[in-house]
Amino acid sequence: MSYRASFVLELSTNVFATVMDVLTVLVLFRVSRTVGGFTLHEALLVVGLSSCAFAAADLVVGNIERIKFYVRTGMLDAVLVRPLGALPQLLLMDLPLRKFSRCVFGTGVLAVAAATAGIDWTPARVSLVVVAPLAGVVFFSAIFVVSAAVAFWWIDTGELGNAFTYGGRDFTSYPITVYSGWFRRLFAYGMGFAFVSYYPALALLGRPDPLGLPDWVGYAAPSAAVVAAAAAAAVWRVGIRHYRSTGS
Amino acid sequence: MTVVIEARGLRKEFTVKVKAGRLRRERRVVAAVDGVDLRVERGEMLGYIGPNGAGKSTTLKMLTGILVPSAGEARVCGLVPVPQRTRLARRIGVVFGQRSQLWWDLPLRDSFDLLRHIFRVPAAEHAARLRRCRGLLDLDGFMDTPVRQLSLGQRMRGELTAALLHGPEVLFLDEPTIGLDVVSKQAVRSFLADLGAGGDVTLVLTTHDLADIERLCRRLVVIDHGRVVHDGSIEALHARYGSRRRVVVDLDEPVGEPPEGAVVEADGRRLVFTVDGAVAPVVASLAGLPALRDLTIVEPDIEEVVTRLYLSPGAP
Numbered sequence: 001m002s003y004r005a006s007f008v009l010e011l012s013t014n015v016f017a018t019v020m021d022v023l024t025v026l027v028l029f030r031v032s033r034t035v036g037g038f039t040l041h042e043a044l045l046v047v048g049l050s051s052c053a054f055a056a057a058d059l060v061v062g063n064i065e066r067i068k069f070y071v072r073t074g075m076l077d078a079v080l081v082r083p084l085g086a087l088p089q090l091l092l093m094d095l096p097l098r099k100f101s102r103c104v105f106g107t108g109v110l111a112v113a114a115a116t117a118g119i120d121w122t123p124a125r126v127s128l129v130v131v132a133p134l135a136g137v138v139f140f141s142a143i144f145v146v147s148a149a150v151a152f153w154w155i156d157t158g159e160l161g162n163a164f165t166y167g168g169r170d171f172t173s174y175p176i177t178v179y180s181g182w183f184r185r186l187f188a189y190g191m192g193f194a195f196v197s198y199y200p201a202l203a204l205l206g207r208p209d210p211l212g213l214p215d216w217v218g219y220a221a222p223s224a225a226v227v228a229a230a231a232a233a234a235v236w237r238v239g240i241r242h243y244r245s246t247g248s
Numbered sequence: 249m250t251v252v253i254e255a256r257g258l259r260k261e262f263t264v265k266v267k268a269g270r271l272r273r274e275r276r277v278v279a280a281v282d283g284v285d286l287r288v289e290r291g292e293m294l295g296y297i298g299p300n301g302a303g304k305s306t307t308l309k310m311l312t313g314i315l316v317p318s319a320g321e322a323r324v325c326g327l328v329p330v331p332q333r334t335r336l337a338r339r340i341g342v343v344f345g346q347r348s349q350l351w352w353d354l355p356l357r358d359s360f361d362l363l364r365h366i367f368r369v370p371a372a373e374h375a376a377r378l379r380r381c382r383g384l385l386d387l388d389g390f391m392d393t394p395v396r397q398l399s400l401g402q403r404m405r406g407e408l409t410a411a412l413l414h415g416p417e418v419l420f421l422d423e424p425t426i427g428l429d430v431v432s433k434q435a436v437r438s439f440l441a442d443l444g445a446g447g448d449v450t451l452v453l454t455t456h457d458l459a460d461i462e463r464l465c466r467r468l469v470v471i472d473h474g475r476v477v478h479d480g481s482i483e484a485l486h487a488r489y490g491s492r493r494r495v496v497v498d499l500d501e502p503v504g505e506p507p508e509g510a511v512v513e514a515d516g517r518r519l520v521f522t523v524d525g526a527v528a529p530v531v532a533s534l535a536g537l538p539a540l541r542d543l544t545i546v547e548p549d550i551e552e553v554v555t556r557l558y559l560s561p562g563a564p
Contacts, residue, residue: 085334
């Protein structure tokens with residue numbers, strides 16, 4: 001809290017960015033009544049799940065992006081001579097309060113969407129609407145960690161990592177039926193993004209999957225999150241052993 | 249005596265991409281550390297020196313758990329550095345002269361407090377160690393200044409304190425006096441000498457300032473191209489390279505016939521003797537010289553020996 005003016009500025013730009021994400025979806029529905037076979041309220045549920053999960057993951061784990069800087073300058077040395085795990089230290093280096101606003105906004109969208117989408121509430125669906133965003137947080141966190149760990153191999157990764165983090169958020173903001181071909185297969189199933197928002201939303205709405213997967217897939221979000229987290233942990237462990245430091 | 253650091257065949261390779269032609273890049277494997285063996289006992293003060301790029305820092309980074317060795321094994325305080333990194337971190341202190349361990353925006357007072365929590369040091373122990381460092385390193389004047397506004401000398405004194413607050417058994421110092429002025433260098437050296445005199449803390453010090461070594465270390469390990477080329481006392485190094493004391497005599501007027509064994513300089517106004525063993529007989533024989541103005545005994549210069557060591561090709 002040493003730099004107040006800059007904090008206020010960043011807070012407002014963050015709110016603005018999140019509002020824009022949702023506005024994009026709303027604009028889309030001005031043009032057409034349905035997108036990918038989904039109505040506005042249904043699609044809003046997908047956006048809500050995605051942006052709530054992404055914002056929370058960004059708040060908790062988003063800091064990891066700094067690893068690029070730490071690896072390039074060799075500052076990771078200082079982190080490694082302290083008696084704590086390297087990953088928690090990097091995450092706790094800074095708690096970006098400005099990102100908190102996005103989190104609140106994302107949760108708000110999810111709440112409004114869940115209330116207005118005409119969901120037939122059963123106990124399973126009530127627990128799903130709580131568990132799915134949490135699984136999404138874990139999933140996005142794993143994506144953040146993997147895309148940051150790439151820095152251990154390629155020092156200057158630039159925007160490559162963002163393609164998967166922010167790209168993943170954008171991908172999960174729409175029903176996957178709007179995508180097609182190999183692109184959908186890779187992102188939705190290969191990398192598991194479909195399990196963050198699309199399938200949980202289908203299960204909440206009680207709609208069968210137009211792409212033909214069975215109904216229980218909607219409840220697979222936690223499993224997908226666990227798999228992603230395990231993969232991320234493995235990549236991180238191998239990555240940190242690849243750390244080369246810098247000459248000094 | 250207990251062995252606190254043990255390394256056998258320690259090796260670290262880096263792949264370097266070298267430009268070869270307009271688009272092609274060749275991968276080349278470079279061994280920064282090439283089979284280093286080292287045994288250090290508790291309470292030793294070890295000077296670890298070598299020319300730039302010899303592998304000093306890389307060795308230290310493998311011993312502190314930052315880098316994974318490509319081959320060989322190391323144990324520090326009985327722990328394997330990389331797999332047992334967090335346990336080892338509690339028992340060693342690390343100071344990198346070129347890299348700060350402190351928090352850039354925080355004053356030293358807060359940094360030290362944060363370290364107490366990170367290392368889970370009991371408050372009383374922490375306070376006692378901090379009091380001692382504040383006294384010896386004269387920190388009181390800048391305890392509340394953010395680290396980024398400290399001078400290099402002040403920051404280095406802060407770094408030393410930060411590395412010692414958890415009471416480490418081994419202290420690794422990578423060029424702790426780099427860039428410091430004479431006064432700060434002296435402060436750091438006498439602090440380290442004081443620390444080493446206790447006999448509980450083992451010091452491993454890399455430096456390019458050989459005065460650090462002469463002041464602090466009895467044992468000297470010299471590495472070059474990733475290999476140990478000398479391991480022993482400073483005296484042993486002098487003996488091995490035949491560096492001897494010299495007696496320099498200045499005269500009021502040129503000498504006619506130079507005495508035996510003397511090299512004549514400065515138009516016959518200066519005589520230089522190179523002496524094996526005791527200097528006294530030489531001095532006694534010179535006392536009778538007419539026009540004797542001044543007489544100096546020059547100790548062998550470690551810089552000279554080390555220069556010869558660095559330049560000698562194919563050292564063992």
